[in-house]
Amino acid sequence: MLDKPAANTQPVGTGAQSAPVLPVDIRVTGLSKTFGDVQIFKDISFGLSRGEAVAIVGANGTGKSTLLRCLMGLIPADGGTVDVLGTEVTSANAQALRAMRGQIGLVSQKHNLVPRLSVLSNVVQGLLGKHSGIRHWSQALAPAASRDAAMEALQRVGLAHLADRRADRLSGGQSQRVAIARALVGKPKILIADEPTASLDPSAGEDVMDLFFGLAKDEGVTVVFISHNITHALQYGDRILGLSGGKMPLDSRADKLSETDLRGLYD
């Protein structure tokens, strides 16, 4: 059910004709979403190949986070289809959705760590998609292998020494790095970050972006990151998708774009 080779081997449409044929991790076709009477976006299509780093840009409130939630099946779409790692998200049952989400690591703007729990417990909980049940509710109950995996993930973000600190006692940059460790611990095929630096000061933001993309390149994972920071998008993205007025008027390789091209999206 998870493997649909037909959908997995087609090359990506726009902007990738010259690239070698890579498996397609995400394919969105004719996606539309409304909240009540408000049309957020309409008839959006794009595809992402394995290993690509894609920046989705657009002004505040254009529906970037909403698009991401539709990709992960966290909210239902109104029309169109979403295929992620061979799972047809818009029609999948709860079990298939969980299996798909278990292969994705998500880092969000507000970090969304569970306050009052330790850093290590938060990272162990990143394995809940693979191992449901009480043993992954807290580091105290977790099997040795899971604790080790969580400690290793913390080491990679440079925070192993804070493993037993309470999550709400961290600085902004530290807590975002814990969120990255939680996203990485399950060895995801796709990493998604929704404005990962928006709540950080500029220098902590640079650190987090460098760390995030360094790890992503090491793992060879597909990266989707949402940003309204044009400079970040051009610097870290291989490809840029622009959302504006409920459409996706921009889909281009980053090296063919300048900051002026992107500014147009914000008018």
Place this chain on the structure above:
Amino acid sequence: MTDLNTHVPSRIERPSAIAFLGYAAAVVIILWSFAGAGFSVEKVVTSPPRFADFIERAFPPNLEARTLERLGWKMVETLQIALAGAVLGVILSVPVALLAARNLVAGKWINQTVRTTLGFIRAVPDIAWALIFVVAVGLGPFAGMLAIMIDTVGFCGRFFADDMEGVDKGPAEALTATGARKLDVVACATVPAAMPAFVSTSLFALEKAVRSSTILGLVGAGGIGIELKVGFDLFDYPSAMTVILMIAVVVIGIEQLSGWARTKIIGEQR
């Protein structure tokens, strides 16, 4: 200076005819209630001497060592009823609240059914629950404990549910996005976030339980209340006064203790 076309609001808004009828009806209902409550100026005028007479006969309160010891043990039993009932009630309230909280684990229909049932439990006074349990399990403290327990479920079940509905949804969404099941998400994100509110609500429930447990004895459900009834029935006002003072001291003490525990446990670590 002022544009003549501008409407300046009058200082006092004239009530509409319907509002005026509403006010008049309210006044009539309030007066009618005084009549129903047997309000009598004559009794107000004649009662201070009688009240003074009671005070005179009740003071000094009975402070004999044997009485104090007997009442002290009765008070200990009262607190045991309150603590046991409140703890059981709080524990039972957690699963009940999970079913009552909207958009958590149960569907709308279950939420509404559970919330309506909890509303019914709260609507029945604690003393009525005690009467029911006295019939069901016989006279004694066990009936009182069950009454406190169900009263606590009615209170905590509702407020735990509200607490869980009110927590930040971010962590829950983050865990859902890892592929976690609903139950895992609730246990890992929702419950820990609601924990300070749970502690605070539980301490209120304990205060309420102590207050209730002191009067359950009036209907034979254990605790010190029976001593109050006996004191008045036998015109032993000094002993009754001792009971009243003991209850006041214990209830105030519990409120202080629970306020202190609340700041200690959750005050500084919101």
